[in-house]
Amino acid sequence: MNLETIYKLVIEHGIEKDPRGKENVCKILQREKEKYEKLSQEEKEDFDLEKLTNPYSDSRILYSTGKENIKTIMVGIDIEISELLLANTLIKNGLKIDAVITHHPEGRALANLYEVMNIHSDVLNKFGVPINIAESIMEPRIKEISRKLLPVNHNRAIDAARLLNIPFMSIHTPADNCVSDYLQKLFDKEEKNIDNLEGIIKILKSIPEYKKAQKNSRGPVIVVGDKTKKPGKIFVDMTGGTEGAIDAIEKLSIAGVGTIIGMHMSEEHIKTAEKNHINVIIAGHISSDTLGLNLMLDYIEKQTEQLKVVECSGFERIRR
DSSP states (O other): OBHHHHHHHHHHHHHHTOTTOHHHHHHHHHHHHHHHHTSOHHHHHHSOGGGGTOOOTTOOEEEOOSOOBOSEEEEESSOOHHHHHHHHHHHHTTOOOOEEEESSOOHHHHHTGGGGGGHHHHHHHHTTOOHHHHHHHHHHHHHHHHHHHTTSOTTHHHHHHHHHTOOEEEOOHHHHHHHHHHHHHHHHHHGGGOOSHHHHHHHHHTSHHHHHHHHTTOOOEEEESOTTSOOOEEEEEOOSSSOOOTHHHHHHHHTTEEEEEESOOOHHHHHHHHHTTOEEEEOOHHHHHHHHHHHHHHHHHHHSOOOEEEEETTOOOOOO
C-alpha cells in the first residue's frame, strides 16, 4: 500500500461521512470540473487539480511522491517541525517510519482551510436554518478566517519534511466528518433515552477516547447549562474546518436546537449560547480529533492491511 492509496481512501470515506450527503458532494466536484474547463490555459496552470476529485482543501499529501510503500506511520494531532525532527531521530535510532500524518493541516492545506467552511451552511440548513440565511451568516466568517491565514508562514513544516525526506500528509475535514457522523447518529439514536445533560456526559465518557481524556482532566464538560437541564434537540458541531459564525447560534435556537455538542467554542460563542438559552457541552478538542482519526484509520485498515502506528502529539490509536 502506498501513500496515494491511503490518500484516496481518506477522501472516499470523508465523502461517505460528509453531513451534506454524498450526492451533494459529487455535485460540488462536478461544478469544480465545469469551472476548470472554462478557464484559460494560463488560469489552468494555477488551478489546484486536487479540487477535481477532493472536496476538502485542508487534506492533502503535503510532501511525497505518493508511491512510497507504507507499513508504519507516525500520527499526531499537530505535526510541526519539532515532531518531524522527532520522527527523524526515531528513524536514525532504527524505528522504521514510512510516513507522518498530521490531523491539523499544514502548508497549502492550512492556507486553504477556509474553503471547507461552506460545510457549516449545509449543516445549519439540515437543522432547520433556511439555506439563504445560513449562507449569508457564514460568508463573513469564512472571509474572516481567510484573512487570518494570509500572514501565516504555511510551509515551514513542509520544508522540514522535504529536507528530512519524510513523506507527509494531512487528514483534517474527512476525519472530522467521521467523528461528527459517529456522534450525531449516536445521539439521534439515544435522544429519547437522555433525560438531562448528565446523560450526554455519561454517553461521551463511555467512548474510549473521551474516557481516557477524562483521566487526563480533559474530559467532556458542560459549559452552558447544568447536568439537570433537559437537552432538547441535540446538534453535534464537529466539522467544517473551524468554529462557525456566532450568528448561527441564534438561528439554531429559533430552529429548535436545545444543546450543542462541540470540540471547542470561543468565549464569545459561549456567551451567545447563554443569551439564546442553548446548552453547550464541550466534548474535548484533542479527544474528538483522536476519535475522528481512529475511525478513519479503522476504515483504511479494513480496505487494505493493518498499519503499525507510532503515536505522538496527543494521538492514541484505539481500534474498533
